[in-house]
Amino acid sequence: MLEFSIFILLPLLTAGFCYFVKDLRIQYSISLAVAVLHLGLSLLVFLGLYHTQLPTFFSVDSLSKFFLLILSNVYFWVVLVSFSYLKRPVMPKAEEGKKYYFLLINFYLTANSAAMLSNHFGMYWVASEATTLSVAPLIYFYRNEESLEAMWKYLFLVSVGIAFAFIGILLLTLSAKGTGLEGKQLFFWEFVRNAAQLNPIWLKASFIFIFVGLSTKIGIAPMHSGDIDATSNAPSPIAALMSGSLRLTALLGVMRIFLIIRPTTSYEFAKILLIIGALLSLFVAFVFMFKVNNYKRMLAYSSVEHLGLISLGLGVGGLAFIGAMYHAFYNSIAKVILFLTAGNIHRSYKSREVGKVYSVLTRIPKTGWLFLLAFLAISGIPPSGIFFSEIKIFEGILFSDKPYLLAIVLFFLLFIFINMGKIIFNMLYQKGKDEKPQTGTEKFELTHFISIVLLILLASVAIASPEILYKNIISITKDFGMNL
């Protein structure tokens, strides 16, 4: 019961508390305490030092343990930076947004933990819809036209998407008609155990609906547009939270149904669908990197690219699957650094347009260097973890039955790297038109500290490659029945 309280009830109570206590500092302290507890406990659960006993509808398995840790980790850093972020001067209109910030973010933690820990499709659906509801008002933080439009589009598109996922869940029920599962409820593991008996036609339909519906939330092309608008217009910590954890919550749903479909004849079909979605995402990122002129949108497209790579890993299977799991972890960390430093750039230049940002390295050198390092990390330059996870995905593709995919993927990735690099180097090095030569001094802030810690984490986890992480990922792989 303790774990249920800390993972789900406590954040919910804190959200309620934040409604009544208006002082931001108190809201921050208590939210941070909750984040620390959440991170501590999910680490204990992950390390196997704490055995959970959750009520009906909730349970822990290797996959949810792993994703919960990613969520806790991202959430902790985001909350840590939130107060200094909220102290920044904003337009008077946006002051209103601050009032509900901690309330919503705590509610987000409740909903997201519930979604990660759920072992029932219905519960998963309710919780993941609640994550959308908590994040949508946060997108509208700045209270300007762009953020309003982004919020509307995100709320609408994702709600329709999630409604589609619900149809998928109903079709899953239909696929169980006439089997031993009929009359039992929609528990994941019951379905996994009896997957072979399910009706293949309905199961296929169910996979299509769940995958397409949740794609709006994962950001898999062609359903990515709402997600791009939302991530690029949300305040940086929220963008980090969305890219680092919310997309994975939706991916979890797809992985659950993928797990059910595995022992059936529809498995190949599901794999192909995942691979098509992944390649489309890479293609979209490849095309838009040529013309994107807003650096936060660029980062959002980078998320589309990396989630695409993860889906590709899932679809190809084997070693690529292991790579995809590592990639989910490393990508979440790298995205936090990128969005936080991008937030600093936005504050200094008051613009998200690439053309209006110049000489970042001389004007705000600390942020500039960290942004550069984060870019190198996300592009898979060693010793960043992304390098190792991508290599695993590539190796997996090469030794799979579709090695030609590697050529397509590498072609896309190369151009994405070149174009992103071009944009970022222009921002960092290009001189402004009528700019006086100046070397800026920049105070060392919390965002810098967090970025450095996370960069070290990104490299050290990859180099040290902790046994427990490896074992857990292998255990997930075994659950998915992959042969290595």
Added chain:
Amino acid sequence: MENVLSILFCLSLFYVVVTSRVKAYVTVLRVQGIILAILLMIPFIYHFSIFGIILPATLLLVKVFLIPRYINKVILDLDIKRRIEPTIQQMVFLPIVIASMIVIFLASNILSKSTELNVIPFASGFSAIVIGIYIIMFRKKLIVHVCGFLILENGIFLFGTAVASELPMMIELGTLLDVFVVVFLMGIALNRISNTFEGFEITDLGRLKD
């Protein structure tokens, strides 16, 4: 009984397709809410239980009173023009809808041979899902998009009763709550949109592009 109600549900869909008044959408949402609540109550006519009545009562409250009232309030507050602005005319829209429904009913009939399902509620639910999407695609007003989304949700609900989904009550209530909050948030967003932008149409939202 289920079949009769489902056919009534389909008729409400036809009405929504041909009407050009925003208010009519709200009325249709109310009617659909009542139909769904009656559908849920049928099993309890013979085996009455207080516990079982909670879900239909909540559904009635949310889908017949709260949401339509709220949408009406938004329409009044924002002084939205009463006529919808379609991108295609009703006389083109209606044949498209009828053709889609024929395909859905025929397909459901074929599918029912391999799996046991109630064809009429199943096909009606699916038609509502498709028509909800059409409304979102072919209408310009944002408030009508919200109504389209709700028709889609109603369709899913009917579809759920047709496949006899076994979602526990707590989760059914959770889904209702989620839908209500979505509409509530959309209402707030519409309010803001009316203050920030010129109008309430999808064509006004075009700032975010690459």
